[in-house]
Amino acid sequence: MNNELIARYKENENFLKDESSDLMNSVREKAFQQFQKLGLPDKNGEDYRYIELEKLFQGNFSSAFKPQKLSVDFSSLFQCNVPDLDSYIVLLVNGWYYYQNIKLDLPDGVLIGSLREMAKKHPDIFEKYYSKAASYYEDGLVALNTAYAQDGLFIYVPQNVVIEKPVQVINILVHDGDFMLQQRNLICCEENSNAKIVICDHTLTPFKFLNNSVTEVFVENNANLSIFNIQDQNNSSVHINAVHAKTKQNGVFTSNTASLHGGTIRNNFIATMEGANAEVNISGIYLMDRKQHIDNFTFVDHAVPDCVSNQLFKGILDDEATGAFNGRILVRKDAQRTNAFQRNNNVLMSDNARMASKPQLEIYADDVKCSHGATSGHINEDALFYLRSRGISEKEARLMIMLAFANEVIAKIDFAPLRERIEELVDKRLRGELSRCTNCVVNCG
C-alpha cells in the first residue's frame, strides 16, 4: 500500500505542485521524503491497534488534483444538518474550497478562504504557522497529508477581533465512484481573538470516500476558539480527522465532535499547551451501529505549568459496531499545578458491539490534579424498569436513558442554537430516523 501511495505521488507530483505556494511545495517534498520512511502506521503500534489502515487504503480511488468545477447547487447548503443557523457559511467540495462561495462580510482583517490561494497571498502567515503544529516527522498520516495537500479551509482571526457569528464550514464529498482526498485546513486565532467554527461533514453519493484530513489550529495568548464538528457520512466512508492544536498563555481551545454516522471514523486530537493558564477541552459523542467503526485518539500535552484540560468521550454502540478510545495525558516535569481530567463512557446496546478503551496518564510533575477513567456496559436495567413502572414504554424509556447519557457531552456546547440542533439530531439518530444526511436532497441510501 505504501508503494502505491508513493507511486501515486510521483505520477501526480506536477499537478500537486502546480499553483501551490513555494512554501507548501518545499514542505511537501520534505514530507514526502519522510512518508517514504514512515509509511502508514500499522497495527503493531499501540496507537492504531484497532483500525486497519492498510485495508482502508485499499481500493481503486479517483482523486482531484485540480480544483473541480462541480455544479453543486448552493441552495442545497441550507439542507445541511444545521440549516438556518445565523452564520458565515463556506462550502468545500471534495476538499477544495468551493469557487463560488458567496463573498462574506467579515470583520476587518479576518481571512476565510482557500488554503492554496491564501498561502500565495499571505506567505508571512504561512511562514509562521503552516506545518508548525502537525509534525510529519513522526506521524505517517500527517506526512502523507502534507505530501499531497493542495487545498482546504483557511481561517485567520487577527489580534483583538471577535467574530460574533459562527463560521459554518460544510464539507461535501461527491463523486461517482470511490474517491481519495487529503484535505488540509489551517485555523489561526491571534492574541485576544475569539471565534466559533461549526464543521459539518457530508457525503452526497454512496461511494467510498477516503479523507485523510489534517487541521492545524493555533490559539495564541488570550484567544478563544471553539470547533464543533458534526460527522455524518455514508457507511462506506473513511474519515481520518486529525486535529493538531497549539494553545498559548490564557488561550482556550474547545473541540466538541458529534460522530453521528460514518463507515470508519478516526479522530486524532493532538493538543499541546504551550503557555501558562491555557485551557483545552476536548469532547465527543459517538453513535455507531451496523458495522461502523469509531476510533477516538487523544494526546493532551501539558508542557507548561498551570494549565487545565478536560476530555469527555461518550458513545453508544449497537449491532456489530466497534469502537476504540485511546486517550493520553502527558504532564511534563515542569508542568506543576496541572489540572487534567479524562473520561470515556460507553453503552453497548447489543452483544456483538465491541469497545476498547484505554485511558492513560503519564505524569512527571509532582503537584498536579489528574483523573482518568473508562466504563463500558449495557443499559441500566434498573433504570429502564423504573421508567417503565411509571407507564413509559420500553422503547421510549431506552431513548430517555440514552439521550440523558449523550446529553452530558452535548450540554457542553455553549452555543444554544447548535446545541438544540445536535440534541435533535442525536434523538433522531437514536430513534433510527437519521439514516444519513436526512436533510440532504440527494437520496443516496
Next chain:
Amino acid sequence: MLQIKNLHASINSKEILKGLSLEINEGEVHAIMGPNGSGKSTLAAVLAGREIFEVTQGEVIYYGKNLFEMKPEDRARAGIFLGFQYPIEIPGVSMVNFMRAAVNEQRKYKGLTPLSSSDFLKLMREKKELVEIDSKLTNRSVNEGFSGGEKKKNEIFQMAMLEPKLAILDETDSGLDIDALRIVANGVNKLKRKDNASIVITHYQRLLDYIVPDFVHVLYKGRIVKSAGKELAFELEEKGYDWIKKEIGEE
C-alpha cells in the same frame, strides 16, 4: 380489584413466593408485614412486572384481566403504582420530562389528549404542595443526589401525580426520620379515595401509626400465614414474629 391466587415466583430457580393468595378491593388499605426474606419485596416486584422474577404457578387478576399478560408500562397505565424501596437515580433525565412523559402516557391510555405545558406545570405545583416536596428537587435529574428521605418523598410525589388505582408501597418507611415519615404517610392518606386501594409493605409497625390499615397480613416463607385487622400490627410489634412461627407449627 385484585385477586392473587396461589402465586409462586422464583428468581434464579430459587422459589421465593410459595402459594400466596390475597384479595384486595377498592377503598381498602392492606398492610403486609413479615420478617426479612419472607418475600415482601418480591411480591411488590412481581405485581409491578419486574422481569427478573419468574412466575411459575398461580394467577393474578386485576380488574378482570390477567396481570401477567400486561407489560410493566401497561400495568402502570392501568393504575398500578410501585413505590420503590430503593428508588433509582437516573442522571440526565429531568424530573419534569420524566413526569410529563409518564402523565401523558397514562392519559393516552385513557384516551385523553396530552396536558398542555401550563396545565402540567400547574399539576406539578399542586402535587408538590400536597407531599411537601422541595421545589428544587423536581428541577433536578430523577433521584440524582437525593437523600434517602428525599427519594421516598419523591416516590409519593410521583404517586400523587399519577393517582393510581392500586399503590404498592415497598418499605416506604425504611430509612425515614419521624418528620419524613409523617410527610410520606400524610401524602398517602390524602391520596386515599373510595375507589383506590393500597398495599403497604413494612417491616415495622411504626408506619401503621400514621397509615391505618384495614387488614394486616403476615408474610412468612413466601405465603400469607395470618391475616387480621389492624390490631395484629400491635401484636407483632410487641411479640415479634416468633409466636407466629409457633402458631403455624414451626419451632
